[in-house]
Amino acid sequence: MEPDTGPLSAALQERFRDRIAGIFIEREPDFHVVVRLMGDRDAGTLQYQLGEDRVRVEVLTGASHTVDQLVAALDDRQMITRVLPDGYGGYVDERTGYVVLTVLPGTELAGGSEASLSAALGVPIRIIEGEPATIGPAPQQREER
DSSP states (O other), rough: OOOOOOOHHHHHHHHHGGEOOOEEEEOOOSSSEEEEEEESSSSEEEEEEETTEEEEEEEEEEEOOHHHHHHHHHOOHHHHHHHHHHEEEEEETTTTTTTEEEEEOOOOOOHHHHHHHHHHHHOOOEEEEEEOOOOOOOHHHHHHO
């Protein structure tokens, strides 16, 4: 069973405030938390005690944007829609530092869409194809009908 990392995440957010580019869990080669930061200070390994568990935190530096900057870019729906009218979703990938935007499979993109959006929004952009999630009955509910 993995430790509850909520309090650790809150402590890391408080400690590194305006520099956080991402916080995520890795399970290989062992369970640990990774925090990505802007700038070049504080790289290394930290240890935190969570109840009976000791958790290693790997601090990586050199990120070009904070999570807040990436979220602000993702929230600029007007600009995104102007360049990517058929886009339907997106998210911030805290592992890579990209804003990931999603289009339907087979969508024909104008050449340079990623570069255009990246230049307009000021953050790295990746465009992927994917089916939108659909809401329907759970498998066991379908069998009962």
